[in-house]
Amino acid sequence: MLDVRRLRLLCDLARLDTIAAVAQAHMYTPSAVSQQLSALEREVGLPLLERTGRRVSLTAAGRVLVQHGETVLAALEQTTTALAALATGLSGPLRIGAFPTAVRTLLPATLVALAARHPGLDLMVTELDPVAVPDALHDHRLDVGLLHDYDVVPVRPDPMLDTVPLLDETVYLALPAGGGGSLREQRDADWIVASPGTLCQEVTLHVCRAAGFTPRVRHQADDFTTVLALVAAGQGVSLVPELATATPPTGVWLVPLQTRRRTRIAYRRGAATHPAVAAFVTEIRAASSTYGLPPATGRRPPHGDR
Known part of the structure; x- marks a missing residue:
């Protein structure tokens, strides 16, 4: 009989491409991952x-095993979900991963509602960059998490995760009061961007280049x-999603662009009907539906991405 843990490592290798990446995702050493995959090959009796x-x-046998392995792992998740549905009342841990803006805005109301309706749940929140959420879900360090991408830089779906939409936000150009109002007018401005290698930085570079310039990064x-x-301190301009603009500081103008940020709720394939996961989806959707647009004060009429 095949070892499920080793099967999961092989599926992760197909997704992450390198043994080093699989080791990092599971907090193993690369040598340990290689040993487990070698043991799986011995179990199968074919080179993988x-x-x-x-x-x-992957060999042909490896690709076949990954294809069926993904189905096996999803079936195991469905089995766990079916058993959980038989329990009386929700109890036990619910491990939630979310990016900082969502933790500040959506999670407090979500957690309060979950605790009130399901006091047996042990709610645990981890603040994570969305790029780290898939690995945490695969490795069962999370039960549910929030992912996002942008319409101008879409992220390839993970075949081992199911997702449902949560938010579709406007992205704003944030300017010091009195600054130029359109994106193209920021050609010579100083820019505040995210760290290298992040999706947010990639989006800023993409949007600016589409407007005909490369941003001059200051911070x-x-x-x-x-x-x-x-x-607000006059240190530059930036792009910010709507969820981050509920209470902008004095002296910040927000110009809506055509770019959209899309947030989805993610969980392992087969877990959609797990009672705790379904309860979380219900409550965070309720929290997001009551989230209003930032006040009109300090907000200019739409200019679009021109």
Whole structure:
């Protein structure tokens, strides 16, 4: 009989491409991952990996096992979900991963509602960059998490995760009061952008280049509260999603662009009807539906991405 944990490692290798990435996702050493995959090959009786120098790729047998392995893992998740549905009342841990803006705005009301309706749940929130959520879900460090991408830089769906939409937000150009109002007018401005390698930085570069220029980066900050404080201090301009603009500091103008940020609720395939996951989806959707647009004060009429 195949070892499910080893099967999960092989599926993760197909998704992450390298043994080093699989090791990092599971907090193992690369040597330990290699040993487990070698043991899986012995269980199967066929070579699953082709090694070329330091790189590995799946053999035909490996690809077949991954295809069926994803179905097996989803079926196990469905089994856990079905058993959980038989319990009387919701209890036990519910591990939630969310990005900082959502933790500040949507999670408090969600947690209060969950605790009131399901006092047996042990709610645990971890603040994570969305890029770290899939690995945490795969490794069962999270039960549910929030992912996002942007319409101008879409992210490829993970075949081992199911998602449902939560938010579709406007992205704003944040300017110091009195600054130029359109995106193209910021050609010579100083910019506040996210850290290198992040999706937020990639989006800023994409949007600016589409407007005909490369932004001149002065500051780097990943927290949108910090970004808006720097904008208010006249330190530059930036792009911020709607969820971060509920209470902009005095002296910040917000110009809506055509760019959209899309947030989805993610969980492992087969977990959609798990009572705790379904309860979380219900409550965070309720919290997001009551989330209003920021006040009109300090907000200019739409200019679009021109």
